Amino acid sequence: MTRLFLALLVFPGLLYAVPMGWLMLGSERKVVARLQGRVGPPLTQGFYDFVKLLAKAPVPRAETFLLTLLPILAVASTLGALALLPVGAGGFTGDLIVFVGLLEMAPLCSVLAGFASRSVYGEVGATREAVLGISGNVPFLAALLALASAAGSLQLAAVAGGAPWVVRGPALLALLACLPVKLRMNPFSVANAEQEILAGPLTEMDGPRLALWELAHALEWVVLAGLVAVLVVPGRGGAFVLVSFAVVPLLGTLAAATARFKIDQAARFLWIWAVLAAVLAFFAAMAVRHGSL
Amino acid sequence: MGVLEPILLRLVDRARRKSAWLFHFNAGACNGCDIELVACLTPRYDVEQLGIRLEGSPRHADILCVTGPVTRTTREALRTIHAQLPDPKVVVAIGSCPATANVFAGSPVIDGPVDRIIPVDLFIPGCPPRPNAVVQGIAEAIELLVAKGVAQ
Numbered sequence: 001m002t003r004l005f006l007a008l009l010v011f012p013g014l015l016y017a018v019p020m021g022w023l024m025l026g027s028e029r030k031v032v033a034r035l036q037g038r039v040g041p042p043l044t045q046g047f048y049d050f051v052k053l054l055a056k057a058p059v060p061r062a063e064t065f066l067l068t069l070l071p072i073l074a075v076a077s078t079l080g081a082l083a084l085l086p087v088g089a090g091g092f093t094g095d096l097i098v099f100v101g102l103l104e105m106a107p108l109c110s111v112l113a114g115f116a117s118r119s120v121y122g123e124v125g126a127t128r129e130a131v132l133g134i135s136g137n138v139p140f141l142a143a144l145l146a147l148a149s150a151a152g153s154l155q156l157a158a159v160a161g162g163a164p165w166v167v168r169g170p171a172l173l174a175l176l177a178c179l180p181v182k183l184r185m186n187p188f189s190v191a192n193a194e195q196e197i198l199a200g201p202l203t204e205m206d207g208p209r210l211a212l213w214e215l216a217h218a219l220e221w222v223v224l225a226g227l228v229a230v231l232v233v234p235g236r237g238g239a240f241v242l243v244s245f246a247v248v249p250l251l252g253t254l255a256a257a258t259a260r261f262k263i264d265q266a267a268r269f270l271w272i273w274a275v276l277a278a279v280l281a282f283f284a285a286m287a288v289r290h291g292s293l
Numbered sequence: 294m295g296v297l298e299p300i301l302l303r304l305v306d307r308a309r310r311k312s313a314w315l316f317h318f319n320a321g322a323c324n325g326c327d328i329e330l331v332a333c334l335t336p337r338y339d340v341e342q343l344g345i346r347l348e349g350s351p352r353h354a355d356i357l358c359v360t361g362p363v364t365r366t367t368r369e370a371l372r373t374i375h376a377q378l379p380d381p382k383v384v385v386a387i388g389s390c391p392a393t394a395n396v397f398a399g400s401p402v403i404d405g406p407v408d409r410i411i412p413v414d415l416f417i418p419g420c421p422p423r424p425n426a427v428v429q430g431i432a433e434a435i436e437l438l439v440a441k442g443v444a445q
Contacts, residue, residue, distance in 0.1 A: 029341070039342040042311075048344060051308035052355070055442070057380040059352070121350075198349030206352035206379045 007083040012226060012240075017082050020241075021218025022046030024225065024248050028185075031252030046218055050211050058207035066116045067205065070109040071212035077105030078219040085226050086157035087240045096144060096154045103223060106216050107133050107182070113213075114201025125200025128263055129184075129191035135267040136181035136188075139274035143174035146281035147231070150288045160234035166284040172231055174277035179224050180251055181270065183217075187258040188266050221248075306439050309355070309381075312344040313435045316354035316378065320371050320407065322361030325421040326388035330358060332424045333431070340428060351377040356434050359413075362390040362397045363405030375411040381441040383434045386413045387427060389420040 007013055025046035033040025061067075081102035084095050107129060114126025148154050151162030163171070181188040184200075192200035199205075202213055222244070229244035261269065319327055333340045334347060348354045351374045363371060375384065384407075389395040391407040407413050414437050417430035 033339070033341060037336040038339040040339075041341050041344050045312065045344055048308040048311040051304060052312045055305040055308070056355075057445070059377055059379055194349045199353065203350045204352055206377075210353060 004083065008079060012085050012087050012222070013079055013083050017079070017219055017222040018215070019047075020245075021215070021222045022050065024221040024245070025214075025218050027245075027248050028221075028252045028255070031249050032256040035253065035256040046214070050214055053211035053214065054208050056207035058209065063116055063118065067113060067209055070113040070116070071205070071209050071216060074106040074109040074216040075212055075219065077102045077109075078216055078223060081223050082219065082226065084156060085223070085230055086155075086160055086234075087226075087230065095156050096148055096159060099156060100141065100144065103220075104133075104137070106220055109216075110201045110213070113205070114203075117201070117204035119204045121197045121199070121203040122201050124197045125191050125193075125203065128193075128197075129201055131263060132181055132188065132190055132266060135270040136178045136274075139174045139270060139278040140178040140182075142275065142278035143171040143178075143281055146278065146285040147171050149282075150285035152289070156230070157234075160230045163231075163285070164288060167281050167288060168231060169281075170277045170284060171281035172228065174274050174281060175228060175231070176250075177270070177274040177277065179228070179247070180254060181266070182224055183221060183251065185251060186255040187261045189255075189260050190263050190266050193260060302443075306442065309439050309442050310435055312346075313356055313431070313438060314346045314348045314354045315356045315358050315431070316348055316351045316374070317358045317360070318351075318367075318371060318374055320359055320361040320367040320391065320405070321364035321403075322388065322390060326360035326390070326419075329421045329424050329427055330360070330387060333427050338424050338428055340431065343432075345431065351375075352379065354378055355382060355438055356431065357382060357384045358387055358431075359384065359391050359407050360387045361405075362394040362403050363407055363410055365402050365404055368404045368410055371407070371410050381438055381445050383414045383438045383441065384411060385415045385417060385430060385434045387417045387430070388422060389418060392416045392418060395420065 009015060023043060026041065026043040029045060030040040030043060081099050084099045111126045111130050114122040114129065146167055147159045147163045150164065150167040151159045153159060153162060184192050202210065205213055225244035225247040226240065228247055229240045232243050233239040317327065317330060332338060357375060357378055359371065386392055386407045390397065391405060394403050394405045397403045404410065415430060415434050417426055419426055
């Protein structure tokens with residue numbers, strides 16, 4: 001129990017993840033700026049944005065309750081997912097399922113918030129987020145399942161250490177392809193396409209509510225990069241932090257180098273290439289289980 | 294709270310100074326001022342290094358940048374959008390049109406200048422103003438924003 005609280009509140013939870021999330025947001029913007037020949041914002045930008053938004057007085061509106069509840073739910077569940085990463089404290093049987101469930105809460109909340117805000121832009125953004133969420137989740141979950149089946153366990157710690165590299169390689173490729181989808185970055189920034197639908201599902205969020213959404217986004221960065229790190233170096237501590245931070249320039253470069261897909265192109269890319277990698281991982285996992293590899 | 298409060302307030306001031314988000318509203322401008330405002334975000338001027346960002350939604354913004362002399366069709370939209378910015382907020386009028394209605398003064402389709410419709414905190418003159426002037430104006434607007442936050 002103490003270990004779970006420690007994981008939730010200290011590492012890899014609140015105390016580590018919140019500053020790390022802001023640092024990741026800041027360095028992503030910095031990487032994009034440098035590649036565009038600009039100086040870019042300071043690394044602490046995420047922190048300043050959060051504090052400023054928290055101190056704003058939102059305009060009163062009718063749907064306050066739901067629109068306040070959803071970002072709180074998103075932050076809480078993403079923190080929960082973080083606590084299940086097998087660094088520091090150990091997991092429990094079946095934590096992969098809980099992990100995926102908690103991880104998927106934040107996008108689901110954002111879809112609901114888009115519809116609840118009753119804004120046209122919010123609704124269009126929420127629809128796109130839902131479509132992309134489904135397309136992205138098929139290879140994401142398939143890759144995780146392949147890993148779990150190769151390791152013969154639904155425990156994240158066992159999965160991270162247990163799957164051989166024939167399975168882990170293609171599974172990691174599939175997961176990496178899904179990362180920009182889940183973080184709503186180029187070329188998959190379809191749901192928050194600012195030139196066409198303003199801020200997508202978050203168009204009508206303001207003040208502290210928007211601050212919480214930004215925090216949830218920062219935490220999503222830490223979880224997803226952390227998941228990659230856990231699978232690359234299934235150890236604990238320092239290597240985890242380093243590898244998860246190395247994901248940031250990778251995704252930043254991709255975002256700066258690409259334009260935005262149309263929604264159908266994005267879905268097709270995922271259904272062909274990411275699913276292909278996941279299927280490869282699956283076949284490798286089957287071969288491993290039947291002893292032919 | 295007693296000891297923490299001044300520290301927190303100073304932190305909020307600093308955050309406001311370092312992260313001003315703009316919302317750009319074209320109230321019938323000829324696109325000249327709009328181009329100069331967007332030029333501030335390009336590599337040459339790069340206001341993002343000051344934490345300044347152009348936002349798509351007025352609810353996210355701290356500073357409302359208005360260009361154009363306010364035509365009849367944009368008047369109500371301008372009022373609505375101004376009401377949607379959460380406090381503290383600052384209104385910056387960019388160019389000669391929002392300040393005086395410029396050559397359109399007296400036209401039956403013009404309801405401006407802007408300060409007849411919504412309160413304006415800062416005017417950046419010019420037709421169009423150079424990006425340097427826009428950057429300077431926004432820097433002054435940020436100081437106004439911090440002062441308003443303190444008053445609040």
